[in-house]
Amino acid sequence: MAFRERIEKNTGNIFRSSEEGKYFPVVSRYTAGVAGQKFLEEIKENEKIFGTRCSKCEITFVPAKLYCERCFARMEKEHWVDVGTRGTLYSYTVAYEEKDGSPKETPSIIGAIKLGDGLLFHWIKESSADDLEIGMEVDAVFKPKGERRGSLVDIDYFKPKK
């Protein structure tokens, strides 16, 4: 007898947590936050990636933050710095399997891209994994303006510098 059949022999007729039409549908709908909103607006409207620089701690946080986590200085307008759209590949991984364990048709590459003193995780495209080298420069590719909606994925992906 398969595992699921054994289970359902005893529990098939009792409560399931998400029975259609009966459970309380609830989703999390987040706010970007004070810093997050400006960070995303700059991507959407201006194709710019911003960080915030704490001059006392000498750290440029990317993505931009409302405060320096080390000294609690509030990051005001003058702390916002355009870190450019070219970063360096700090690390990467290649995903070969879908979430359900089946093989991906095309493996996808996820990079940790260093911008300022922070890392942005994003897709790497227009390159095979074999051509990647840690430390190489990569450029952000933005979606066309009409398709951007104020999200991290308004940056479509990063690609190796040509």
Added chain:
Amino acid sequence: MRKVAVVGAGMTKFVRRALETPKELSFEATKAALDSCEMKLEDIECVAHGSAPDAFDGIHQKGEYLADGCGGWNKPTMRVFNGGATGVHAVCHGWYHVASGMFDTCLVVCEEKMSNAMPHAQGFFLTIFDHITERPLYPNLLWIFAMEMNRYMEAYGYTKEDMAIAGALIKNHALNHPAAQLTEKVTVEDILNSEPMAYPVYRLDVSPVSDGAVAVVLASEKVARRLTDKPVWIEGVGWNVDTSYWTNKDLYYPRYLEVAAKMAYDMAGIREPHKEINIAEPYDPFNYKALHHMEGLQLSPRGKTVELLRDGHFDLDGEIPMCPSGGLLGVGNPIAAAGTVKIAELFYQLRGEAGKRQVPGDPRLGVAHAWGDLMQASSVVVMGK
């Protein structure tokens, strides 16, 4: 055990939906608390953090997520959470960090962002019920309170009007609280005429849904005396859990609170709390709950609480002012943060800094309480000057 003082407090405004992320709310409260006692983050040795179920902020492991907003970067940081009881329990938790001698300063930060949950955080509460004996009925959290309120009123012959009088008293205190969500006076009639939700609970019998954060700074005696002329001492702490079967409890009497309160009173050397306590901040997510908890806190004899209420015993200028802050009913209910508001309130009141909410007559001793988990946990802190 060493003496521990509260030396600073700060909070965000409580609102229905904040733009700030949970981290940013925590930062604002923490920064305000540090500023209030002219301390810097580098003066803080550890962080005691409190936040209720992860689901509300919509981030699992939110203790770790929130840590930097609570000033926890590169410091010993630990979260406690027991649902609604978190806000006062986090102060107990911070207290033993300092009382033990391990640390001289400790930030206690509590945050909750309820508005992420769409359409309503009630959807997350469903999953706290037993999956065999309760969830097949698709229960709602309000059912518990409705059952309790009904039984409580039945036990002593209290009426819905009695409960509404308590609600209006507490809510209107919040009009003088700068962080409060409530902005308009509420009358007993408003409460009685509000929309029925689950009988006998009507819309205005309940606290609102809120986003917000509160922080307090704790210090050992030697640090406290250096920082301020007006330290407020933590005289006693207590916490307790009753049975986790809410269906197996005396719904009319909060035994979970009696035991927690006695633990705190014993530590504080209080033998007759109803004579010694000058200010009470019982946990008040519902209006009846404030009265219910006044009985559990041993500040009012069982069954006589409405009589005392109607006699003005719990008014701002009464014998034991009840929720001078405006409580969860008026200031708002960002779950964990709502408990810590009560600690902050005692801090302001005992220093004589509560403005229009100030309890007259030089109050010397106050008690704050929060309640939660599966309706069976309580945490109590007694503070004095």
